[in-house]
Amino acid sequence: MNVIETSGLSKSFGNIRSVIDLSLAVPAGSIYGFLGPNGAGKSTTIRMLLGLVKPETGTISILGNSVNRLRNQALNEVGAFIEDPDFYANLSARTNLEILGRLNGGISAERIAQVLTTVGLTARADDRVKAYSRGMRQRLGIAQAILGQPRVLILDEPTSTLDPAGIRDMRHLILRLAREENMTVFLSSHILHEVEQMCTHVAVIDHGRLIRAGTVAELLGESGKIIFEIRVRPLEKALSIISAELDTRPTDVSGDSIKVAASREAIPGVIRRLTAARVAVLAVIPRTSLEDYFLALTAGLTE
Numbered sequence: 001m002n003v004i005e006t007s008g009l010s011k012s013f014g015n016i017r018s019v020i021d022l023s024l025a026v027p028a029g030s031i032y033g034f035l036g037p038n039g040a041g042k043s044t045t046i047r048m049l050l051g052l053v054k055p056e057t058g059t060i061s062i063l064g065n066s067v068n069r070l071r072n073q074a075l076n077e078v079g080a081f082i083e084d085p086d087f088y089a090n091l092s093a094r095t096n097l098e099i100l101g102r103l104n105g106g107i108s109a110e111r112i113a114q115v116l117t118t119v120g121l122t123a124r125a126d127d128r129v130k131a132y133s134r135g136m137r138q139r140l141g142i143a144q145a146i147l148g149q150p151r152v153l154i155l156d157e158p159t160s161t162l163d164p165a166g167i168r169d170m171r172h173l174i175l176r177l178a179r180e181e182n183m184t185v186f187l188s189s190h191i192l193h194e195v196e197q198m199c200t201h202v203a204v205i206d207h208g209r210l211i212r213a214g215t216v217a218e219l220l221g222e223s224g225k226i227i228f229e230i231r232v233r234p235l236e237k238a239l240s241i242i243s244a245e246l247d248t249r250p251t252d253v254s255g256d257s258i259k260v261a262a263s264r265e266a267i268p269g270v271i272r273r274l275t276a277a278r279v280a281v282l283a284v285i286p287r288t289s290l291e292d293y294f295l296a297l298t299a300g301l302t303e
C-alpha cells in the first residue's frame with residue numbers, strides 16, 4: 001500500500017514552474033528521501049502535500065484520502081515539519097508543546113516529557129523559545145511533528161541547521177520512529193549522503209521534474225553510468241584520452257584525480273588506453289554514493 005500518492009502534480013508561481021507533472025508513490029513503512037538541489041521544488045511539493053499550497057493540476061492522497069477534498073481526514077495522522085515553524089517565542093518549549101497538545105485534544109505531560117527527551121531538548125525545555133539557537137528550534141519543530149504519534153511524518157529538510165552530532169541523532173531518531181513506531185517518513189534533503197544513509201527509497205527532482213525514483217539499492221545498482229574517480233599521472237595527457245574514450249567530459253578534475261561518468265564495462269578499455277599511452281593509473285575508484293549518482297545523472301542531462 002502507498003501511504004502518499006501524487007499524480008500529475010503541478011504548481012507555478014508567476015512564470016516560475018516550481019513543480020511539473022510530479023507523480024510519487026511512497027510505500028508504507030518506507031523512509032522516503034526527496035532529493036534535489038536548491039530551488040528544485042521540494043518545499044513546494046511538501047506544502048502541497050500538507051494542503052498549504054493548492055496544486056494547479058494533479059491529485060494527492062494520503063492514507064487513501066484526497067488532500068484536496070478531505071484535507072482534515074487526509075492529514076489527521078500526519079505529523080509535519082516545515083521550514084521556520086511558528087512558535088510562541090515568549091513561552092518555553094514545554095509550554096508550546098502543551099498548547100499544541102491541547103489543540104490536538106490533549107496530550108499527557110509524560111508524552112511531552114518523552115518527546116522532549118527524544119529530540120534532546122530536556123535540559124532547555126523550560127527556557128523561552130526566543131533564546132533558542134536555530135538547531136534547538138529545529139528540534140522543537142520535530143518534537144511538535146511527532147507529539148501526536150502520527151502514522152506519517154513529512155519533514156522538510158529536518159537536519160538543515162543541525163551540527164554533525166545533531167544530524168547523527170536525527171538520523172537515529174528517524175530510523176527508530178520508522179522501525180519502532182511503524183511511521184512512514186517522507187523527508188526532503190539536498191544532502192545526498194544523508195539520504196543514502198537513512199532512506200529506503202529516494203526520488204530525485206530537478207527544476208520541478210522527477211528525474212528518478214526507486215529504492216536506494218535500485219538507484220545505486222542501476223546498470224547505467226556511475227561516477228568513477230580515476231587517479232593518473234600525468235593528468236593532462238590522461239584527460240584527453242579519457243574524454244575521447246568515454247565520449248564525455250569529466251564532472252570534476254583536481255590534483256591527480258579525474259571524476260567521470262562511465263559504465264562499469266567501459267573501464268577496462270580506458271585503463272588499457274591509458275597504459276598504452278604510458279599514463280600511470282594510480283587508482284580507479286567507483287563512486288557509488290548518491291551524490292556521485294546525482295552528478296552522473298545531471299552530467300548526462302546537460303550534455
Ligand SMILES: Nc1ncnc2c1ncn2[C@@H]1O[C@H](COP(=O)(O)OP(=O)(O)OP(=O)(O)O)[C@@H](O)[C@H]1O
Pocket residue numbers: 013016017018036037038039040041042043044045190
Ligand atoms: N511563494 C513563492 N513565490 C514565488 N516563487 C516561489 C514561491 N515558492 C517557491 N517559489 C519558487 O519555486 C521554485 C522551487 O522552490 P522550492 O522552495 O520548492 O525549492 P526547494 O527544492 O525547496 O529548494 P531549497 O533546497 O532551496 O529549499 C523556486 O524557483 C522558488 O523561487
Ligand SMILES: [Mg+2]
Pocket residue numbers: 042043044156
Ligand atoms: Mg526547500
